[in-house]
Amino acid sequence: xxxxxxxxxxxxxxxxxxxxxxxxxxxxxxxxxxxxxxxxxxxxxxxxxxxxxxxxxxxxxxxxxxxxxxxxxxxxxxxxxx
Amino acid sequence: xxxxxxxxxxxxxxxxxxxxxxxxxxxxxxxxxxxxxxxxxxxxxxxxxxxxxxxxxxxxxxxxxxxxxxxxxxxxxxxxxxxxxxxxxxxxxxxxxxxxxxxxxxxxxxxxxxxxxxxxxxxxxxxxxxxxxxxxxxxxxxxxxxxxxxxxxxxxxxxxxxxxxxxxxxxxxxxxxxxxxxxxxxxxxxxxxxxxxxxxxxxxxxxxxxxxxxxxxxxxxxxxxxxxxxxxxxxxxxxxxxxxxxxxxxxxxxxxxxxxxxxxxxxxxxxxxxxxxxxxxxxxxxxxxxxxxxxxxxxxxxxxxxxxxxxxxxxxxxxxxxxxxxxxxxxxxxxxxxxxxxxxxxxxxxxxxxxxxxxxxxxxxxxxxxxxxxxxxxxxxxxxxxxxxxxxxxxxxxxxxx
Numbered sequence: 001x002x003x004x005x006x007x008x009x010x011x012x013x014x015x016x017x018x019x020x021x022x023x024x025x026x027x028x029x030x031x032x033x034x035x036x037x038x039x040x041x042x043x044x045x046x047x048x049x050x051x052x053x054x055x056x057x058x059x060x061x062x063x064x065x066x067x068x069x070x071x072x073x074x075x076x077x078x079x080x081x082x
Numbered sequence: 083x084x085x086x087x088x089x090x091x092x093x094x095x096x097x098x099x100x101x102x103x104x105x106x107x108x109x110x111x112x113x114x115x116x117x118x119x120x121x122x123x124x125x126x127x128x129x130x131x132x133x134x135x136x137x138x139x140x141x142x143x144x145x146x147x148x149x150x151x152x153x154x155x156x157x158x159x160x161x162x163x164x165x166x167x168x169x170x171x172x173x174x175x176x177x178x179x180x181x182x183x184x185x186x187x188x189x190x191x192x193x194x195x196x197x198x199x200x201x202x203x204x205x206x207x208x209x210x211x212x213x214x215x216x217x218x219x220x221x222x223x224x225x226x227x228x229x230x231x232x233x234x235x236x237x238x239x240x241x242x243x244x245x246x247x248x249x250x251x252x253x254x255x256x257x258x259x260x261x262x263x264x265x266x267x268x269x270x271x272x273x274x275x276x277x278x279x280x281x282x283x284x285x286x287x288x289x290x291x292x293x294x295x296x297x298x299x300x301x302x303x304x305x306x307x308x309x310x311x312x313x314x315x316x317x318x319x320x321x322x323x324x325x326x327x328x329x330x331x332x333x334x335x336x337x338x339x340x341x342x343x344x345x346x347x348x349x350x351x352x353x354x355x356x357x358x359x360x361x362x363x364x365x366x367x368x369x370x371x372x373x374x375x376x377x378x379x380x381x382x383x384x385x386x387x388x389x390x391x392x393x394x395x396x397x398x399x400x401x402x403x404x405x406x407x408x409x410x411x412x413x414x415x416x417x418x419x420x421x422x423x424x425x426x427x428x429x430x431x432x433x434x435x436x437x438x439x440x441x442x443x444x445x446x447x448x449x450x451x452x453x454x455x456x457x458x459x460x461x462x463x464x465x466x467x468x469x470x471x472x473x474x475x476x477x478x479x480x481x482x483x484x
Contacts, residue, residue, distance in 0.1 A: 001426075001429075001430060004422070004425070004426055004429065005386075005422050005426075005455065030385075049386045049422055049426060050385055050386050050387065052416070052419070053418075053451070072454060072455050072458035072459075073454035073455070073457070073458055074454075
């Protein structure tokens with residue numbers, strides 16, 4: 001079943017950056033990010049709804065490269081802008 | 083955790099409480115015969131089961147010779163009582179009884195202290211004595227921090243107009259029982275009957291011990307000495323499939339607690355907990371005339387998956403029409419995470435959250451976020467301005483239309 005509450009989007013360029021991918025995998029406490037073949041980023045869909053909105057992924061990536069979208073309420077998007 | 087009679091007596095014996103001669107558990111007719119030979123006199127043989135009604139079921143037999151003891155043991159060991167197979171047969175010497183007494187120590191939740199209860203009418207249900215002959219009951223609370231002296235027991239027993247050597251002997255036994263209770267984290271230590279024999283001696287004819295489950299860790303040494311294995315849970319009945327599945331939900335994910343369920347035959351599924359909230363809410367549901375389908379404990383900070391799986395389990399239970407999701411005010415449980423899990427569980431079970439969730443009342447950490455989710459799915463929710471009692475009432479009211 002697709003995620004009901006949270007979606008995460010990552011800039012395609014960042015998803016190909018092996019070092020950035022490793023960092024995202026390391027910081028997420030609920031394993032939303034995984035390292036696929038060739039060091040590419042994979043989003044683990046079954047874990048999306050476990051997102052605790054901790055924003056560690058936003059801090060680990062360059063500003064604007066990761067967006068956490070709430071799929072309820074006013075559909076707020078969490079993104080780092082600095 | 084309940085103890086078998088023989089275990090209770092072994093524990094009492096360590097504190098100097100007098101036991102009948104022999105008082106050994108046998109697992110075969112030959113062992114029973116050997117104990118009877120040691121006793122060298124009339125014996126009583128008692129099935130070791132964790133259920134009542136032994137006497138009526140034929141689980142208590144008398145023997146005058148070792149041969150008769152072997153025969154009696156064979157019968158008892160083959161006898162299942164209320165679905166319980168015997169752990170063994172307790173063989174004890176039988177002596178003429180002049181009078182039976184009751185001494186018990188239990189926990190008084192209202193006073194938040196242990197209470198000792200004594201009566202000179204033992205051998206029957208103490209609740210019955212309290213109702214029909216209250217003048218034959220004496221009670222006193224005591225501290226768990228201060229030592230329990232023989233004198234404190236003497237003051238109590240003297241209230242029953244018992245004096246002389248009888249008072250001295252009873253006081254020592256009662257004080258020892260209080261010490262057993264405190265030393266081993268018990269919720270019940272009871273001798274009923276405590277017999278005064280014709281020769282003036284006192285012996286514990288039957289004993290009951292319940293240990294607080296949470297005390298098992300600190301009581302490892304005595305449990306090991308009594309032969310009680312760590313994996314023995316000693317529940318009053320075997321768990322149902324629903325309860326086993328709930329435990330599996332809990333065990334599958336280390337985050338938080340969700341899945342510790344007990345099954346009932348009602349129609350309102352409960353996802354409840356937090357700081358004694360589960361008991362309070364369960365009682366509130368009953369008070370409002372509701373029929374819980376289960377008792378539940380949810381707490382810590384369960385994952386979405388865990389809350390989801392618990393919800394699915396409860397909704398799968400035949401006869402469940404709606405669920406009520408209620409907790410005390412929570413600080414370390416994320417309201418939004420529980421809301422996500424419950425809603426997900428309802429949707430994955432093929433229902434609409436607004437139809438299946440009678441009420442959602444979890445105030446606390448991240449509640450604003452949680453309420454946004456609930457609002458999005460049209461689920462009725464309330465914050466801490468609505469008491470747990472009132473929330474339970476709202477849930478029960480919704481069941482009328484279910």
